[in-house]
Amino acid sequence: MKIATLSLAAMLAGFAATGAQAATVKLFCGATDYDLCSSAAEAWAKQSGNAVSINKMPASWDDAVPLYQQMLAAQSTDVDVLVIDVIWMGMLKNHLLDLGTLVPKEEVAAHFPTTIDAATIDGHLLALPWYMDTGLMFYRKDLLEKYGKTAPKTWAELTETAKAVQDGERKAGDADMWGFVWQGKSYEGLTCDAIEWVASAGGGTVIDDKGAVTIDNPKAAAALALAHGWIDTISPQGVLGYDEESSRAVFESGKAVFLRNWPYVWGTSQAAGGALVGKVGVAALPVGAAGEKSSGCLGPAYLGVSKYSENKEAAVSLIRYMTGAADQKRRAIQGAYNPTVAALYDDPEVLAKLPFLKDTQAAFADSIARPSSATGASYNRVSQAFSKSVHAVLTGDEKPEAAVAELAQQLEQLKKRAKW
Incomplete structure (x- = not known):
C-alpha cells in the first residue's frame, strides 16, 4: 500500500504559510522516549521557524495525571501540547482543543479508525494518535x-x-x-x-x-x-x-x-x-x-493541545508533524514504536524493523477500547x-x-x- 502524504518540506511549508508569527510551543515528552520526542519537536521548530520548550513527563505516567489536572484546572498557559494516554481522554475532555476542523480529513483518515474513535467524544476530536499499543x-x-x-x-x-x-x-x-x-x-x-x-x-x-x-x-x-x-x-x-x-x-x-x-x-x-x-x-x-x-x-498514546494555549495554531502544526506518517515511520525504525498510520504496516523499511506487524495488522485495527x-x-x-x-x-x-x-x-x- 502506498502512503499518500506530502513531502516533509511541502508539509512544513504549508504549516508556515499561514502568516503567523514565530511561536514557542511548550510540550511534554515522555521519559522513555524523550530523545525521539524531543528530536521530532526540534526538527519541526527548525524547519517551521518556531521554537519549542520541552519538559520531561514523570517516569510513571500515572504521576502525570495530577500534574495535568492541576495545570489545566488553573487554565495554565505553561503547556501547549500534552502527551495523553487513551484512558485519560474522558478525564481531560473539557480542557482539550477540538481538532476536528483544524486537521485535514485525509490526515485523520490515515490513522486506524479505532484510535480516532477513542479520541472522539461528543463529536469532538480531542487528540491525534501518536503510537499504537494493543494486547x-x-x-x-x-x-x-x-x-x-x-x-x-x-x-x-x-x-x-x-x-x-x-x-x-x-x-x-x-x-x-x-x-x-x-x-x-x-x-x-x-x-x-x-x-x-x-x-x-x-x-x-x-x-x-x-x-x-x-x-x-x-x-x-x-x-x-x-x-x-x-x-x-x-x-x-x-x-x-x-x-x-x-x-x-x-x-x-x-x-x-x-x-x-x-x-x-x-x-x-x-x-x-x-x-x-x-x-x-x-x-x-x-x-x-x-x-x-x-x-x-487498545492502548495508544496521543498528542493533544490545551484549550488554554496561547500558541494554538503552532501547537496544532507541531502535533500534525509529530503524528504524521513521516515521523511515525522514523519512530518505528529508530525506536520500535508501532505506528497508528495504517499504511506503514506495509512499509518495507518498517517491516524490516518490526516484522510481526505484517501478521498482526488486524490486531491493531480491531483493538477494543476501555470505557x-x-x-x-x-x-x-x-x-x-x-x-x-x-x-x-x-x-x-x-x-x-x-x-x-x-x-x-x-x-x-x-x-x-x-x-x-
Whole structure:
C-alpha cells in the first residue's frame, strides 16, 4: 500500500504559510522516549521557524495525571501540547482543543479508525494518535512446531494447545514449564486482559459507549470462568500477582509456551544474546466465540493541545508533524514504536524493523477500547472495581455469575453518584 502524504518540506511549508508569527510551543515528552520526542519537536521548530520548550513527563505516567489536572484546572498557559494516554481522554475532555476542523480529513483518515474513535467524544476530536499499543499473543513457535501445533485462533484452542505442549515439555524433563502467562494482579493490566476475554466472547466492554452498564451477561461470566480454569492447569498460581514485567520474565526465561503482553516484548525477546532469539511468534489474541473479533486492549498514546494555549495554531502544526506518517515511520525504525498510520504496516523499511506487524495488522485495527470516554473522571474507580471483581473470580473467591451481577450493581451506584 502506498502512503499518500506530502513531502516533509511541502508539509512544513504549508504549516508556515499561514502568516503567523514565530511561536514557542511548550510540550511534554515522555521519559522513555524523550530523545525521539524531543528530536521530532526540534526538527519541526527548525524547519517551521518556531521554537519549542520541552519538559520531561514523570517516569510513571500515572504521576502525570495530577500534574495535568492541576495545570489545566488553573487554565495554565505553561503547556501547549500534552502527551495523553487513551484512558485519560474522558478525564481531560473539557480542557482539550477540538481538532476536528483544524486537521485535514485525509490526515485523520490515515490513522486506524479505532484510535480516532477513542479520541472522539461528543463529536469532538480531542487528540491525534501518536503510537499504537494493543494486547498481543506471543508464543514459542519452536515448541509449537515440535508438537505439530499451530497458533490458536480461539481461547479454547489456546487452552488445549498450551496444556498439550506444557505436558509434553514436562514429560521431557522441564518440570517448570507452563502453558500460558499473563497479567493476573488486580490492577489496570488485569482490566486490559479481562476486557479482552470478555469482548472477544461477545460480552461487551463493561460499560458501553453511551454509559450503560453491560457487564452482567452470560457471555462475560463464561469468559471469566474460562480464565479461572487456567489457574494451576496452564497458568501458575503466581500469575495472580503478575504484571507485564513479571509475566515477560517467565516467558523470556523459556518457562512458558504462550504470553499475553504488549508489543514491546518483541524487542526485548529478540535482543541480541537472548535465549529466545528466532524462537518467538506473534499473533493477534484469540477470540472467545465464533464470529467475534480479536479484541486486544487498545492502548495508544496521543498528542493533544490545551484549550488554554496561547500558541494554538503552532501547537496544532507541531502535533500534525509529530503524528504524521513521516515521523511515525522514523519512530518505528529508530525506536520500535508501532505506528497508528495504517499504511506503514506495509512499509518495507518498517517491516524490516518490526516484522510481526505484517501478521498482526488486524490486531491493531480491531483493538477494543476501555470505557474511559464514557466514564470520564470516574474511569479509575470503574477499572479498579472491575479488576477487583475479576481477581476474585480468578482466585475462586467469587463465582463468575455472582461476580458480574455484583459488579453491575456497584457500577450502577457509581454511575448515579458520578452522573456520567
